[in-house]
Amino acid sequence: MTIREFRLPDPGEGLVEADIVTWRVAVGDQVQVNDILLEVETSKSLVELPSPFAGTITSLLVAEGDTVDVGVPIVAIDDGTESGPAPTSGAGVAGTGGDDTGDAGERVANLVGYGAKQTDTRRRPRKAAASEPEPVETHEQVNETFATTTPVSRRADHREPLRPSTAEPQGGPLPGPGPAGRETVPPSAGAVLAKPPVRKYARDLGVDLATVTGTGAGGVITRDDVEQAARPAEPSPPGPAMSAVTPIAEDQRIPIKGVRKATAAAVVQSAFTAPHVTVWVETDVTAAVDLLEVIKARRDFAGVKVSPLLLVAKAALIALKRHPELNSSWDEAKQEIVLKAGVNLGIAAATPRGLMVPNIKNADQLSLRELAEAFSSLVGTAKDGATPPADLARGSFTITNIGVFGIDGGQPIINPGESGILCVGQIARKPWVVGSGADERIEARSVTTLAVSFDHRLVDGEQGSTFLADVASVLTDPGLAMVLA
């Protein structure tokens, strides 16, 4: 029997992969030519793929949900013929009659000028050339094309007789695959070859490019060549006397490492993979500040530091329960959005070592007092630089408090792996319109700015905005916690 493989064709133009959506056949099914085997989805369309062979399905080589490269075998079909060539590569196609079928083995079924090639794409080796390479002449030809000594246009009625030119193959065999060797070709007497930035660099340094020997491929003058030429012929060793004469303060150069390096990597990763959207709201938190005093006066909160940040955190936890998208992460590898089971609430802390974001595990399960205690110990430990790695891992949402620096608001960068970060500004006494109708007046109130940045891949403007509105309303009217929690 002959097993034929059907390779994923390019169902559009120039597509390289497709998602397997639904198999319409199962192993053991009999199919005729053009019976629909499966449905695939490409970046352009959802299409049905008909069978190129008649026979029995012997195996489905890819599963539903797989993303498959064009050219990969997706199904094996036993065409029922007893004889025939050894197991075919599957690229062969049925129906040409006789032995021709096997011959098509060289062709990959999907290749009609489009799509990924299954075949060897390495450069074919050239036969050894008979003639000697004449690189200089070639180089001059290249130079000539840049020359402006002859006009590039001509009169429409101007006719120049065709001159026979030598069209013999020139040069040695083309280089094989791999990194190109560094070849140095002396520049001809003609124009110099250098990229525009290098030309500018040379002009800035006062270097005449005509005097510079290019070491780049094809004799192109590189930046290094210009620098080399600009250096004094006899570089005098820098003596101690010189530094004494030039008391200009040196730039300080600090090696990038440790927390700085980690922070840099984290923010770069986050800023350039997660499309950030920031929304903010100015909020009257007078009631929350009043509530703080009530809490502080309670006996069961004795000995615990209670800060406005604690209430913000509580409000955020309440809002997160209603907006789980803000407590999720993007799994690129698995192409899944992970809604986290609990909230591991990160607190951005400025420590002597730099920015740390330790998090409180399962903060949503904690009572307000437990949360307050966790806060104190977390921040205290971080400031001591003693945060254990476990506290830094698996955060799911972060709060950053820039209000402590007397700042109103900002646009925070999401901690990588999370989907949102809440930024709390300073609580300032500000004039605020209260009351309504005839009772409308301006009062001094405690006002803060809340901002949330979220990853737009997971969170849309609606969810991000309503989340922030919930946080704000709980802080404006803490009684709402009874409604929203």
Added chain:
Amino acid sequence: MSYGDPELVQLLSPEGVRVDHPDYAFTGDDEQIQGFYRDMVLTRRLDTEATALQRQGQLGLWASCLGQEAAQIGSGRALNGQDVVFPTYREHGVAWCLGVDPLQLLGLFRGVDLGGWDPLSTRFHLYTIVIGAQALHATGYAMGIERDGLVGTGDAKRDAAVIGYFGDGATSQGDVNEAFIFASSYNAPIVFFCQNNQWAISEPIERQSRIPLYRRADGFGFPGVRVDGNDVLAVHAVTSQALERARSGNGPTFIEAYTYRMGAHTTSDDPTKYRLADELEHWRLKDPIARVRAHLTRSGGIEDDFFASVETEADDLAATIRSGCLALVDPSMVEMFDQVYVDQTPHLSEQQRWYADYSASFESDSDETARSAVETPGRQG
């Protein structure tokens, strides 16, 4: 304007009932209608087989004419032995009428050539991919045959017309409008045959024209007529009259064949993204083939074995197309130089020689030799 528009010329209703029209009549007999039926079924089979071959990776692309068979066969069968066709890339049914080998159509879509048929002997010019460009070619050609004295002589064996095909989307193109103006100004012997299949890829016709397309002809100064493009008899009657008008030197006509593209724009397109399945179902009831079959069965008393024989013929055609497509030989790159000018220029000969030497300078099989191996029986890849 709807399908039931009184201006729409219809001679065979979707139910397969012949209807009269004051200006147009189908004068052929049932045998001719049987011929149309066969043409349409075979065209549809060619079309579905080519679509399947594309889905199996054997064609790079295919532009399906599913649903437009009546417009193409009706007009294609109205051509005489001298008329010349300038198609888009979808006129597979017209190509069929003019005897172009379907495999040569496939060759273009498989990428083994750029249009392998002889446009002079078949009178079917090469497929034009650029939307609407062929309207100008057609008009120019029509002006040419008029100067050659092939129009209005009264000799049925001599008089010729040109028919230029395009779609509804092309009517928004400058080329088509320029062609209208030239055709009108020079009273060119041309029929502009627009298959209004309702969709310019994803753009519906309502977004492209505020008036029915056929009425645009008024502004250019020649008659326009809207015909039921799914009615092969009406299309044949209307096109015959328009072609006769052109051949006799009375100038251009614009025909809007009101039809529907039942498939995708091309195999690279997914129409479910922009149109409702409901619309397709609506048009399925107006299928151009079903109504002819209904007519032949009910009124013509044609027996089932006729339909069965056409089906068998269609299956055979499909098998021939399939095997022929798979056996199409990839061209040698060297040949491309041969197909630029009628008379080869010395400069190109030089380049061709150079390229041949270059190809020969490789140690292993070049692409050409590897591909030509497909021809060689018994070679195991």
